[in-house]
Amino acid sequence: MCGIAGIFSSVVGDQDLRAIRRATTAMTGRGPDGEGIWHSRSVVLGHRRLAILDPAHGQQPWIDPETGVVAVYNGELYNYPQLRRELERHGQALRTQCDTEAVVKSYSVWGHECMKHWAGMFALALYDPRNESLWLVRDRLGIKPLFYTVGSGRFAFASSVAALMEMPGLERRIDPAALAHYLATVRVNLGEQTLLRGVRLLEPGGSLFLARPGETPLPHKWWTPPVLPEEEKPAVEFDEAAVEIGHRVRQVAHEHQLSDAPVGGFLSGGLDSSILAATALAANGRPGRPVYSTGYRREDYGEWPYQRQAARHFDLELTEVPLEEADFLYDCETLIAANGLPLSTPNEVPIYRLSQAFGQRYKVALTGEGADEVFGGYAGPTFCAFDFDRSAGSQGGIDPRALLRHYGRSHFSCRRAHFRQCNSWIDAAARRQLLGGDQAALEAEAGVEAYYDGLFAETSACSTLEAYLHAHLRVNLEGLLLRLDSSTMAASVEGRVPFCDHRLVERLFEMPAHYKLALRPGLDPAAVRRLNSFELTGADSVETKRLLRHAFAAELPEEIVRRPKRSFPVPFIEWFQGPLRPVWEACLSDSDFLGNMLPVTTRQKLFEAEHTNAILAWPLINLALWADHWKISV
Structure with a gap:
């Protein structure tokens, strides 16, 4: 894992070189093991390295001796062994065990289609001196960030906004629509927009090609998850699907252990991290891998009993990292200075503290991010689709009083409005109080609604539940992955997310939405009609992550299989x-x-x-x- 930065201009000068040196210095936490800078007449590229694969030979920027192509790359390819063999069949001679070399050789073979042969997480900038072009690409789910800005004839990019702050002429003004979205969701981006005007975030599964300096960048979407109405999904029985998904999870968990540095994990005591413990970290005849857990000293906020139970069950080496309120503000300030953006949720601080302790001995941590979005782990925020459908009378109806209790209304104009009401940190009335009611504030909110209208237009033919699952994948998951990246990389730790493997995600979105979450069987229909989805969730009447729970029920303690979702608790x-x-x-x-x-x-x-x-x-x-x-x- 690394940090990358660069400037693309008609002529780069000393000012640009100094800016990239400052940018790489700003990303020291992302790559304490090495620094490199390369420049030509029109481009300067910078890199910070956290050495994971082939530590002796992975220095960047990487220059291909045959083509002269230069790359800076941040990521890991978990299919590297298979990719290497495929490249050799195409006549490519690889001299190292670095996936960076395989990335550049892939470009030699497949050009701008090369990333479709990769399985992993990546953010890449590649300069081709043969036509003086620059190409940027980001992984499918957005595990690795890539920010960019355009101004004064320069195109600049970096792994963090803090590094971009070092670029000449960056305008430090707030983006009104992104601000409105942040107040609503505590997410630091709205699609490509960030909280800073002029700073863009290349979208997950996005690429950007500049044929020459000064050209207007036009991002291109090269990957999206399958969007299928229920009737178009391949037929598969639930039990068969659970077996298949169990196999796929084990496979990706195995592949995510590819490393020349020791691999450990974060253990919350919940379902997701316990599954990673079972599939990737458990002893199984060898010494158990290291896992780290965290919590506040008060038991009512901590997860200690479940964490200890999981560690004992899988014979893991557990280190507990207690957190103190006195450190909280200092950690907030540290993360904001390191990354250049506000924090999202308070949970960011525990993840950073956990990473700090972990990083004193290890570099690679498996984490459970993504399981809630791809397997349906959010009962209220996602299963609220049930309320939308019932309010429209398509699912047997609901007592209007049940809707009034939670929403203050018994009917919803559209999926977008309903989803946003169910998934807002701050409700619309409070946001109006903060942003005011002037024309600028109204335009900012209209920008947010236009973005969500676009999201829901893409899934208009799908069921409401499927549409909400896709919205969480696009909005919530990207926010969580940015949070993980910023918290772990500030402590020089590579966080790996097996549940975000694109092959697993694609297969899951080909399966029926109710295989992910649904009402528990045997409920009284009259009782269900009297309750809204949030009340049903509170009564434990909604089963989340159905496929995941059934796939691993025999391998985990029953208390963990049945546990409801909990985040890192912060009081x-x-x-x-x-x-x-x-x-x-x-x-x-x-x-x-x-x-x-x-x-x-x-x-x-x-x-x-x-x-x-x-x-x-x-x-x-x-x-x-x-x-x-x-x-x-x-």
Whole structure:
């Protein structure tokens, strides 16, 4: 895993070289094992290396001796052994065991179609001196980030916004639509838009080709997951599907262990990390792999009993990393400085602390990100599709009072509006309070709605549940993967996500949506009619990750198989009203950035109530810390 950066211009000068040196320095955490810079008349490329495969021979930028093609690459190809054999059959001579060399040789064989032969995570920039072109490509699910900006005749890119901040002429102004989306979802991007005007995020499964310096970049989507109406999906029985998925999970978990550095994992005690423990980390006749767990010292916030149970069951070497409230703000500031963007959820801090402890001894950690999005792990936020369908009368109806209790309405105009209401960190009324009701705020919100309209147009022929699963894959998963990348790479740890293997994802989206989550059998139809989906979830009437639970039921302790989903627990609401309150108050009241957004009285009101205002304050605190550190203006 690494950090990459570059500038593409008609003529690069000393200013550009200095900017790339600053950018690579800003990414030292992403690659403490080496640094390299290469430049020609029109391009300068920089690289930071975290050595995982063939540590002796993987220095970058990589120059192909036959073609002169130069690449900077951040990622891992888990099908590298098979890819190497395929390249050799095409007459390519590979001199190292580095997948970077295989990436460049792939380009020699297949050109701009080469990434379709790769299985893994990657962000790549490739300069071809034969026609002086630059090509960028990002992996299918967006596991590795790639940001870019255009201005003053320069095209610049980097693995982090913090590195892009070092580029000449970058405008540090907020993007209104991305801000509206951040307040709604605590996601730092809206498709390609980021919180900074002019800084774009190449979309998952996206590529970008510049035939010459100064050309306007036009991103191209080279991969999307299968979008199939239920009646067009291949027929497969549930039990047969569970067996197949179990086999596929074991296969990708095995492939994700490809490494010349020791591999360990993060263990939450939940279903996903326990499955990785069973399939990739368990002893099975050899010493158990290292796993790290985290939690707060109070048992009601920690997951210690489940983590210890899983570690004992699979004979793993468990290290517990207790977290303290006193470190929380410092860690927030550290991550914002390292990555150049606000945090998403409070869980980002525990992941960073866990990575710090893990990184003192190891480099490669398997994690469970993606399982909720691809297997249907969000009961309320996804199964709320059941409410939309019932409100339209297509599924036997629902007592209107059940809908009124949760939504304040009994009918919904469209899937987009319903999905956004069910998946908002801050509701629409509170967002209007923060953004105001002027024309600019209305246009920002319209930009967000246009993005979601586009998402749901792509799945208009699908069932509502299938459409919501796709929306979570596009919006939520990318946010979680950005969070994982920023938290782990700040501690020089490579986080690997077997559940995001594209071959597994493609197969899952060919299977019936109700194989992922559905009502438990045997429920009283009259009782179901009286409850909305969130009440059904609270009553444990919705089975999530059905395929995953059935595939591994025989290998895991029953308590873990049946456990409901829990994230890394952070007692943020308690802290907000308790020991950290003076710190938060000072952060909100002293922020120059928030001073231009909100009057002091509005900020003071955040401390008058408990739960709702703490939730409201979290993104504002992050915006304040981020904007004041990086000198961002409204």
